[in-house]
Amino acid sequence: MSIGHTLLGLLESGPRHGYDLKRAFDEKFGHDRPLHYGQVYSTMSRLLKHGLVEVDGIEAGGGPERKRYAITDAGVTDVERWLATPEKPEEYLQSTLYTKVVLALLTHRDAADILDVQRSEHLRSMRILTDRKRKGDLADQLVCDHALFHLEADLRWLELTAARLDKLRAEVTR
Amino acid sequence: MTPPPGTLLAAEDLRKSYGPTVALDGAGFSIHPGEVVAVMGPSGSGKSTLLHCLAGIVPPDSGSIVYDGRELAGMSDTERSALRRSEFGFVFQFGQLVPELTCVENVALPLRLNGRPRKEAERAALAWMQRLEVDDLAAKRPGEVSGGQGQRVAVARALVTEPRVIFADEPTGALDSLNGERVMELLTEAARSANAAVVLVTHEARVAAYSDREIVVRDGRSRDMERAI
Numbered sequence: 001m002s003i004g005h006t007l008l009g010l011l012e013s014g015p016r017h018g019y020d021l022k023r024a025f026d027e028k029f030g031h032d033r034p035l036h037y038g039q040v041y042s043t044m045s046r047l048l049k050h051g052l053v054e055v056d057g058i059e060a061g062g063g064p065e066r067k068r069y070a071i072t073d074a075g076v077t078d079v080e081r082w083l084a085t086p087e088k089p090e091e092y093l094q095s096t097l098y099t100k101v102v103l104a105l106l107t108h109r110d111a112a113d114i115l116d117v118q119r120s121e122h123l124r125s126m127r128i129l130t131d132r133k134r135k136g137d138l139a140d141q142l143v144c145d146h147a148l149f150h151l152e153a154d155l156r157w158l159e160l161t162a163a164r165l166d167k168l169r170a171e172v173t174r
Numbered sequence: 175m176t177p178p179p180g181t182l183l184a185a186e187d188l189r190k191s192y193g194p195t196v197a198l199d200g201a202g203f204s205i206h207p208g209e210v211v212a213v214m215g216p217s218g219s220g221k222s223t224l225l226h227c228l229a230g231i232v233p234p235d236s237g238s239i240v241y242d243g244r245e246l247a248g249m250s251d252t253e254r255s256a257l258r259r260s261e262f263g264f265v266f267q268f269g270q271l272v273p274e275l276t277c278v279e280n281v282a283l284p285l286r287l288n289g290r291p292r293k294e295a296e297r298a299a300l301a302w303m304q305r306l307e308v309d310d311l312a313a314k315r316p317g318e319v320s321g322g323q324g325q326r327v328a329v330a331r332a333l334v335t336e337p338r339v340i341f342a343d344e345p346t347g348a349l350d351s352l353n354g355e356r357v358m359e360l361l362t363e364a365a366r367s368a369n370a371a372v373v374l375v376t377h378e379a380r381v382a383a384y385s386d387r388e389i390v391v392r393d394g395r396s397r398d399m400e401r402a403i
Contacts, residue, residue, distance in 0.1 A: 116390055119214075119379075120399040126383035134359060148380060155379040163216055 002096070003035065004043050005082040008052060008075050009103040015056040015070035018044055028106075028172070029099050044069055052078055079103075083114060086121035089151055097154075101161060105169045115162045122151050122158075175238040175245075182207050182371050183228060183339055188237035190223055190394075197223040198234065199394030203373075207338065210362050210372040212382035215391035221375045222343055224391060228373060229262055229341045230254040242338070259288055263332030263340040263370075265361070267347040270328050271316040278303065278312035281331045288335065302330040306360050322353030329361050333368070340365055343375045351380070358384040 003025075010016070010024050018040050026034040044067075047053040052075035059066040071079075083100055097118060104111040126148055133144040161168070177184035183205050190198040197220045205211050213221050226232040228239060230246050239246040241261075246254065263284075264270070271280045281299035286292065303309040306326040311319050319327065325345065332340055345361065346354030362384045365372045376382050387400045 112392070116397060116399065119390070120388065123212075123379060123382055123388055123399075126379060127385070130380075130383040148383070152379050159216065159377075 002082065003039060004047060004052075005079055006099055006103065007040070007043055008047065008071055008079045009083075009107060011053060011069060011071040012076065012079065012107050015068050017059075017066050017068050019066070021069070028102060029095075047075070050074075079107075083109060084117070086117050089122045089125045089154065097158070098161075101165075101168070102172050105165070105172050111165055111169070112162060115158050115165075119155060119158055122155050126151050175240055177204060177240050180206055181240075183239075183241050183373075185224075185228055185239045186237060188224065188227055188234045188239070190220075190227060190232065190234045196394050198227065198237075200237075201391060201394060201396040202398070203228060203389065203396060204398075205339070205371045205373060207371055208366055208369040209387075210365065210374060210385040212385035212388040213373060213375045213391060213396075214377065214382055214388050217377070219391045220394040221377075221391050223394075224396065225341055225343055225373060225375050229264070229339075230258055259284060260335055261338050263335060263337035265325075265328050265332045265340065265342040265345045267344040268321075268324075271324060271331075273316050276313050276315055277308065277319065277327045280316065280327060281334055284331060284335045299330065299334055302334050302364075303327065305364060306330045306333075320353075322349050322357065325349060325353070325357050326360065329357060329364070333364055333370075336368060336370075338370055340370055340372045341375075342372060344377070345374070346376075346378070346381055354378075354381065 006025060006029060007021055010021055016024070018037070022035050022037060022040045044053065048055070048069075052072055053069045054072055055067050056070035057068040059068070083104055087096055100114055101111045104114050129144040129148050133141045136144070175184065175186045181204050183203070185201065185203040188198045188201045201220065201224050203224065213224060215221050223232065227234045230239075233247070241257070249257070271277075272283065275283065278296050278299050281303055282292070282295040285295035285298060300309055300312060303312060306329055308323055308326045308330065311323055311327065316324050316327070325348070329345070340361070342361065346357050349357060358381055362372065374381070374385055382388055390397045390399060
């Protein structure tokens with residue numbers, strides 16, 4: 001999963017401090033693997049360097065300075081591009097796809113569209129495997145079947161998610 | 175509507191309601207000879223209604239369907255049923271073979287309805303059954319064969335008139351994966367070699383993987399994924 005894009009997506013709803021970003025990330029996406037502060041700050045300085053975020057204000061306090069970050073137009077375009085690019089079909093991609101779907105819902109984009117494009121990308125891989133299977137020997141068929149079943153499992157998750165988008169939208173935007 | 179050159183069957187802005195239920199809400203479609211197009215989408219999305227409209231079984235409330243340069247709405251009922259009998263073939267999920275007839279008589283039936291003599295029709299039927307690897311079942315009745323075998327007999331029957339379009343609605347829905355895949359292999363191979371187009375309604379990705387491209391139907395609207403990407 002791209003932490004940079006996810007943090008950028010979270011900034012689309014308004015400027016936040018690094019600490020707030022970490023908390024929002026952990027709450028939405030980091031159930032099993034919360035972000036380290038170091039990851040947040042190194043990611044933010046990279047995004048800053050690339051002009052995808054800017055510092056919106058600095059709060060001086062007793063401790064270190066607290067920067068508030070805002071997404072730039074280039075940042076919004078970058079999130080847009082990431083969401084629109086289908087993932088390379090592979091095993092265990094659900095967490096990235098899940099993140100994309102939730103972010104799309106949070107940012108009022110078309111989540112069904114993301115799922116349609118992903119289905120198409122998966123089917124493209126499945127067609128290649130099916131063709132290889134048709135022309136190959138039994139060993140080829142078994143190897144291809146293994147891959148096909150994994151891709152099919154992704155797609156079953158995708159269809160189930162598509163059927164539950166309204167419910168998910170209601171939950172994540174609560 | 176004037177479809178692009180080379181299009182065999184095309185539809186534009188199809189609308190169809192059953193009472194208050196909207197089944198199609200501006201759906202479109204197009205297919206070329208020799209092409210296999212999967213129609214995907216959740217249950218109740220309008221997939222089967224789209225297939226029924228394209229095949230001239232159900233008239234849409236509005237919209238245009240053009241087959242081989244001819245507008246379907248402009249044809250009489252007699253012309254449309256002649257088209258279905260001679261140029262279209264159908265494969266459904268189940269319940270399509272006549273239980274009182276033998277398998278070869280079932281396969282020969284569309285030719286007999288078109289007026290072909292029995293011997294000639296059954297000879298052609300047997301040739302198709304051979305291709306679908308079920309010629310040894312010729313004398314059996316549908317009740318005496320397995321689901322997978324019965325479906326291959328049904329595919330042979332859909333192909334026997336050498337149709338230009340085959341409409342298949344969940345053709346493997348009642349089969350296990352091995353039988354389902356064999357049916358798909360044989361159906362798509364036979365269709366491609368005859369340069370026939372296949373409109374394949376399915377919700378199964380492994381079945382859709384036998385297609386050349388897919389369209390997705392949701393809430394009665396269709397999306398051509400080839401053009402979307």
